[in-house]
Amino acid sequence: MPAEDTRTTPSDRISTVRGDISADALGMTLTHEHLFVWNPEFHRNFPALWDSAAGVERAARQLDDAYELGIRTIVDLTVLGQGRDPQLIAQVAEKTRVNIVLATGIYALDGLPQIVRYRGPGEILDMPDPLVDLLESDIRDGVAGTAAKASLVKFACEDQEAGPTLRRVAAAVAEVHRRTGVPVVVHTDPDLPNALLALDLLGKHGVDPGDVVLAHAGDIADTGYLREVADSGAYIGCDRFGMVMVPEEQRVSNVLDLVARGHLRQLLLSHDCASFIDHFPEEVRQSMMPDWSYDHLPLRVIPALRRAGLADGDLTTLFEDNPRRLLTGRAAANRETRHAP
């Protein structure tokens, strides 16, 4: 295994919900998870729908179970539009040993919320996009008046062609990235697929693929497309382990194929798991996706990767070095290995 060049310096501090930590303390990190994905307005008005106090206890317990298996940090990629709730997240952080890193961004598959829809470039109130300052403040000042700063900026892309909302959101996120240097995460749709569209949109605003995570891009049966995406130098999210949709063997074989082609340093393995998600009833989730939990990778996938020949050093690269390089803003280091054999 080639020597990893992500040695950190004392100045490499990572903001977590409990406070700043040294980048070296990140340890084994899951870079695409969620705590609570929900509609806070519905739940505030119909409190019987979910017991949030019990939900906090449960999330902390699940994270501690993952801690016992080596997980030290998760990135909660729940952003505006998915129900990000800084207070609930802080309650979980107080009860678990796992570090929680936050993201900012906007998840607007059904159009932008009205609070920003009419204000922005080319809108009724034609003005600079107010989203940019809002998202930037999460990164510079902290989330919702707390000391926890967002470390990544995310948007969602489920389109085959770029419409006005997607173009606006990509431009805003690219501007936030330009101002702050934090990496961009794009929720892509591997069924279309559209990872290259997302890269192209960001590229128009000068974002280097090495600074981009193409979330969910690894969830695909089209190996040719996946190889093309990986050749861009972007991070590839192999980040839905445990979910239905794609057979697990496909996910494992995609990881092995990309590693064999020299893309080890671009891969980010995770579950995209939420402790609570209000999109479907808990019983349905349990019966459909019994393995969808924060401990599925260490329990079942890592042993499978080992059996397939990945060495300890490869696993360290996947679960420690790659996340640390991503979160310390050295994503561009990927550029060196873009066209590896």
Ligand SMILES: [Zn+2]
């Ligand atoms: Zn996600």
